[in-house]
Amino acid sequence: MSDMRPICIQNAQMVDPASARDEICDVWLKDGLIAAIGNDLEPCSDTLCVDAGNLVLAPGLIDLKVKTGEPGSEHREDLKSASMAAAAGGVTTMVIAPDTDPVIDDAALVEFIARSSRTKSIVNVLPAGALTKELLGEQIAEIGLMAEAGAVLFSNGDQAIASAAVMRKALAYSGAFNALVSCRPEDPTLAANGVMHAGELSSRMGLGGIPIAAETIHIARDIALAELTGGRLLIEQISSAAGVDMVREAKAKGLDVSASVSVHHLCLNELDVGGYRTFARLSPPLRSEKDRLGLIAGVLDGSIDVIVSGHDPRPAEEKRLPFAESSAGACGLETLLSGALSLVHNANGDLITALRPLTSAPAELLGINAGNIAIGAPADLILIDLDKPWICDADKLLSKSKNTPFDGQRMQSRAVATLVRGRIVYDANSLFA
Numbered sequence: 001m002s003d004m005r006p007i008c009i010q011n012a013q014m015v016d017p018a019s020a021r022d023e024i025c026d027v028w029l030k031d032g033l034i035a036a037i038g039n040d041l042e043p044c045s046d047t048l049c050v051d052a053g054n055l056v057l058a059p060g061l062i063d064l065k066v067k068t069g070e071p072g073s074e075h076r077e078d079l080k081s082a083s084m085a086a087a088a089g090g091v092t093t094m095v096i097a098p099d100t101d102p103v104i105d106d107a108a109l110v111e112f113i114a115r116s117s118r119t120k121s122i123v124n125v126l127p128a129g130a131l132t133k134e135l136l137g138e139q140i141a142e143i144g145l146m147a148e149a150g151a152v153l154f155s156n157g158d159q160a161i162a163s164a165a166v167m168r169k170a171l172a173y174s175g176a177f178n179a180l181v182s183c184r185p186e187d188p189t190l191a192a193n194g195v196m197h198a199g200e201l202s203s204r205m206g207l208g209g210i211p212i213a214a215e216t217i218h219i220a221r222d223i224a225l226a227e228l229t230g231g232r233l234l235i236e237q238i239s240s241a242a243g244v245d246m247v248r249e250a251k252a253k254g255l256d257v258s259a260s261v262s263v264h265h266l267c268l269n270e271l272d273v274g275g276y277r278t279f280a281r282l283s284p285p286l287r288s289e290k291d292r293l294g295l296i297a298g299v300l301d302g303s304i305d306v307i308v309s310g311h312d313p314r315p316a317e318e319k320r321l322p323f324a325e326s327s328a329g330a331c332g333l334e335t336l337l338s339g340a341l342s343l344v345h346n347a348n349g350d351l352i353t354a355l356r357p358l359t360s361a362p363a364e365l366l367g368i369n370a371g372n373i374a375i376g377a378p379a380d381l382i383l384i385d386l387d388k389p390w391i392c393d394a395d396k397l398l399s400k401s402k403n404t405p406f407d408g409q410r411m412q413s414r415a416v417a418t419l420v421r422g423r424i425v426y427d428a429n430s431l432f433a
Helices: 079-089 107-120 143-149 164-175 200-205 213-229 241-252 263-267 289-300 336-340 342-346 351-358 360-366
Strands: 007-016 021-030 033-038 048-051 056-059 061-066 091-096 124-127 180-183 232-235 257-262 306-308 381-391 410-420 423-427
Touching: 007 351, 007 381, 056 351, 061 079, 061 257, 061 306, 061 336, 061 351, 061 360, 079 091, 079 107, 079 410, 079 423, 091 410, 107 124, 107 143, 143 164, 164 180, 164 213, 164 232, 213 232, 213 241, 241 257, 241 289, 257 263, 257 289, 263 289, 263 306, 263 336, 263 342, 289 342, 289 351, 306 336, 306 351, 306 360, 336 342, 336 351, 336 381, 336 410, 342 351, 342 410, 351 360
Parallel strands: 007 048, 007 056, 061 091, 091 124, 180 232, 232 257, 257 306
Antiparallel strands: 007 021, 021 033, 056 381, 381 410, 410 423
16 A cells, blocks of 8 residues: 555545535646646556546545554554554544643653654654643643644643633643644533433433533633633533534634534434443533534534544453443544534535535644645545445454444445555555555
């Protein structure tokens, strides 16, 4: 899969959310870049021409929320295995979360991730820096130095910052570097001892619940602090319809506030933990069907900017436990695309609307040249079989850990080929053979 010959992808349905183009055309790739777009292209003689009729050609996906175990817990996932899973899922750029061991909270560790990825990963890897030292929520990390070293956003991982004063300082300090602050909205006192959505089902199952107020209290606080400081705020992995309403209102006021949602929360609800299915124990928890529909509406109207995989691989010994004792988290890289395209198949969304939160929108948030199909842009592209039915089999995931709440589910749409800078990194149907 190292062929770097010029490639002409012919007769594909090109869908590019950045330019709002949706048309049948040819795309010529040369020297890792997009060289030409049009009909009846006449590329040079050594070009590999591939007929992509009946396939969708889209920008490679950009996933802003990927956890690996490297460094520190490589048995869960390392950069190599994560990148293979990403390529199979159509993800060409993944942002690595800072909650590793040690925490990515200084420039040297940002450089370590960037350097390691160059030899281990077959997709693009961008490090996220820790917002506070050791993710303790007490002392602001060196945001400026990490930004210079290549960190593309700053997050406190899955740990919410309890102190409003610390969060205010983080937003104000990051503003000096135009840095994006990604926050997890969850009040730790309200979420303490909770393992699923608080409601009638959690009471019947005898499990501690996490109320929606745990999320909305922090969303309200952080939006107020973003307004106060002028900082750039990304509300991470929103899970409630009420939270979407708050983001919608903040955007209407002109605040620099954006939001992401995990693909699991668009496709599943609290009923999926029935039978105490630990594969469906997630953080934040799966909420009610009303919340799921509110999240979908938020994606469709643009209130939610980004869909993420929330990739958080957990080995069997952390999942095969009583529900309350199991670890929260799920693999998501290989199911991100199929889950997001359920907006097309089941929610009357169009391809541009469904793909924008996976491509051009995260690229714009990060300020990177990616997520688009344009002459001169990097040839990070995927071919999608929109109608391909498949059954998710956890045992066949390329991730080192095999935990997914989609295990056994019938799904539709799948990436059949992935190219990173014109290099074929995944080719399920031997299209480029």
